[in-house]
Amino acid sequence: MEIRLDGKKALVTASTGGIGYAIAKGLAASGAQVILNGRSAQSIEKAKNTLKTELPNASITAVAADLSTAQGCDDLLASVSGVDILVNNAGIYGPADFYETDDDTWQNYWQTNVMSGVRLAKALTPDMQDSGWGRVVFISSESARNIPADMIHYGVTKTAQLSLARGLAKRLAGSGITVNSVLPGPTxxxxxxxxxxxxxxxxxxxxxxxxxxxxxxxxxxxxxxxAASVEEVANMVVYVCSQQASATSGAALRVDGGVVDDIV
Structure with missing residues (x-):
């Protein structure tokens, strides 16, 4: 199977390193024009230069924006257009006991992990509907189904992403847009x-x-x-974004190494 995304434009949030960078690299290697995103101009320029070194013929742009706020999402959206593929990878995590997790922490996790994806999907999917083709992917986690006792606030946001992706897939039914979640495990x-x-x-x-x-x-x-490698997670995302995955929508696709102990 050869996956080609020539002529498609992909926005990968939080893509200056880790899983996000690996996804951006995989999409670029398949021919997509890729928009990198990170919080600082320095981080995105470094990632852009590294990616151009690894893939000299790739079409790469970069936009600095902090997606933990509505203003940050607006700043990003003001700089992009014609997006065919949206990969919502922006997210934060960290252990904290339930009884010591204050409202501000819950709000920060909710805004970053959930609302950034809500805002970007709401803004970018109408053009996808007009063109009759699009891909939206939420990078969730096995913690969405295997809620960690020491990161309940994180697990809740990851579970919310599954509901968001499934509901949006149903809302966009028949549009040519697929919406899926990818659930990495330890990576x-x-x-x-x-x-x-x-x-x-x-x-x-x-x-x-x-x-x-x-x-x-x-x-x-x-x-x-x-543990998985970031490339193993990116491989699943690139496939979900491909034409070959056109019959997969509303799914929660695990790249968790089998951590979640069930058969579906």
């Missing part, structure tokens, strides 16, 4: 690498080994018994 992203950097240095173990030990200790139901 060796930039954030994870930073989290275990001290242990890697202290033990001399590879980050892959440390990640495997983390998975077996904290997600023992994992079937692959290791």
């Amino acid at each position: 060796i992203s930039d954030g994870f690498s930073s989290m275990v950097e001290e242990e890697v240095q202290r033990t001399g173990k590879s980050i892959e080994q440390v990640a495997k030990e983390f998975v077996m200790a904290n997600r023992p139901s994992s079937v692959i018994q290791r």
Whole structure:
């Protein structure tokens, strides 16, 4: 199967590193024009230059905007047009006990993880409807279905994304637009690498080994018994954005290594 996205324009939010960058790279490698997004001009320029080095013929633009606010979303939307593919990857996470999580934290998570996707989808899907083709993807998490006791606030927002994607898919039924969620599990992203950097240095173990030990200790139901790479997650997203995935909509597609212990 050869996936080509020539002539399509893709916006990938929070794409200066980690899973977002891998998705942007995968879409660009398939021929899509890619719009990178990050919070600072410095981060997006660095990501843009790196991607152009890796894929010299790719069409890459970049827009700095903080999507945790309505104004930030408006700033991004003012700089883009003709988007065919929207990948809502912007999100924050972090452990905090339920009884110590204040209203401001809940609000920040809700605005960043959920409302950014609401705002961008509401603004960009009308043009997709006019053209009769579009792809919207929400990067959720296995935590949407396997709510972590130490990150309830995070899990709630990830579950909300599943409802949002399913409902929007039904709202856009028959339009030629598909809307799906992708649910990564433990993944060796930039954030994870930073989290275990001290242990890697202290033990001399590879980050892959440390990640495997983390998975077996904290997600023992994992079937692959290791963490995924960002490229493995991006592969699923690129497929969902392709013409070949035109019959997949309203789905919650897991790239969790089998952490969620069910058969659907």
